[in-house]
Amino acid sequence: DTEVTQTPKHLVMGMTNKKSLKCEQHMGHRAMYWYKQKAKKPPELMFVYSYEKLSINESVPSRFSPECPNSSLLNLHLHALQPEDSALYLCASSQDWARRLYEQFFGPGTRLTVL
Amino acid sequence: LAKTTQPISMDSYEGQEVNITCSHNNIATNDYITWYQQFPSQGPRFIIQGYKTKVTNEVASLFIPADRKSSTLSLPRVSLSDTAVYYCLVDGGSYIPTFGRGTSLIVHP
Numbered sequence: 001d002t003e004v005t006q007t008p009k010h011l012v013m014g015m016t017n018k019k020s021l022k023c024e025q026h027m028g029h030r031a032m033y034w035y036k037q038k039a040k041k042p043p044e045l046m047f048v049y050s051y052e053k054l055s056i057n058e059s060v061p062s063r064f065s066p067e068c069p070n071s072s073l074l075n076l077h078l079h080a081l082q083p084e085d086s087a088l089y090l091c092a093s094s095q096d097w098a099r100r101l102y103e104q105f106f107g108p109g110t111r112l113t114v115l
Numbered sequence: 116l117a118k119t120t121q122p123i124s125m126d127s128y129e130g131q132e133v134n135i136t137c138s139h140n141n142i143a144t145n146d147y148i149t150w151y152q153q154f155p156s157q158g159p160r161f162i163i164q165g166y167k168t169k170v171t172n173e174v175a176s177l178f179i180p181a182d183r184k185s186s187t188l189s190l191p192r193v194s195l196s197d198t199a200v201y202y203c204l205v206d207g208g209s210y211i212p213t214f215g216r217g218t219s220l221i222v223h224p
Contacts, residue, residue, distance in 0.1 A: 004158075033212070042202060042214035043159065056211060090158050101147055101206035106158025 002027060004107035006091050012113045015081060021110045023074040023091030031097035032074040033104065034066060035090040043090055049074060050097045081114045088112075119203045119215035128223050133190045135218050137203030140184050148179060148186045149204045153217070159202060163188070190220075198222045 004025045013019050023032065031050050035043040048056035049068045063085075065077040074091055088109040094102040120138045127133045139148070147166050151159035163170055165177040165186070176189040190197060200217040 042217050044214075045212055048211075058211075088156065092158070098210050100145065101149060101204070101210055101212055103149070103161045103164060104151075104159075104212065106160065109156070109158055111156070 002105060004091055004093055004105050006089075006107035006110050008110060009108070010111045010113075012115065013078065013081065014115050015083070017081075018077070018079045020078065021076040021089055021091075021112075023076075023107055024072055025093040025105065026072055027093060027105065028071075029093035029095055029105070030071065031094045031102070032068065033092040033094075034074065034076050035092065036085075037088040037090055037109070039087075047076075048097060055098065078112075081112075083114050086112055086114045119205055119213075121201075121203055121215055121218045123216065124219040124221070126221050126223065127193055129194055130192050133193050133197070133220060133222075135188045135190075135201055135203075135220070136185055137188070137215070138185045139203070139205045142183050142205050146183075146205050148177065148183075149206075150175070150177065150188045151202045151204065151214075153200045153202065159214075162201075193220075193222045195222050195224065 007022045033048050034046040037043045045058050046060045047066045052068045063080050067075040090109045091107045092104040094104045149164040150162040152162050153159040163175045163177045167179050170177045178187045198221050200219050202214045202217045
């Protein structure tokens with residue numbers, strides 16, 4: 001199984017809502033990533049988890065809260081978002097991290113719209 | 116972090132070979148060069164990765180000169196389905212994946 005799955009595919013939320021994005025992989029990868037991608041822009045790294053520990057936080061606002069419950073799952077909890085947070089949120093995994101940049105496997109993304 | 120520079124867009128025709136060059140002047144000794152392909156509203160897909168000289172797989176070739184300050188992704192005999200954005204990544208020695216602006220390739224019939 002070489003697939004990264006993300007749910008939901010689409011999400012519309014108000015600025016006062018709390019929601020969560022979910023990501024799952026069963027490739028035995030020990031590194032997992034969250035990216036944000038705006039239209040016609042490259043993906044921007046938000047967080048990196050390595051062996052279930054948060055290793056990189058690219059100065060992301062606290063209204064985004066990542067969680068890695070186990071080695072196969074990655075969540076992104078959303079609270080009090082702004083309309084400018086509307087974007088495609090991508091999850092990825094790789095064999096390892098912090099020794100070199102391994103091939104990343106990306107999920108299809110969650111299209112988030114904040115009203 | 117090593118910064119990458121690619122052409123913003125390229126046009127080609129079916130059956131032609133396409134070469135996309137990426138410059139990365141301050142690449143570090145430990146850095147690998149990785150290329151991804153992305154279709155609209157999908158996640159990027161790994162194409163190829165290399166450290167030096169030439170790497171070839173079933174979909175592409177990657178040419179890296181001796182000074183490693185640039186690299187060229189070569190797509191043989193493109194088809195309409197190769198229309199996508201192609202990203203070059205250099206991990207900058209800190210293993211933080213940083214996507215450049217990407218090259219939008221349009222393949223015409």
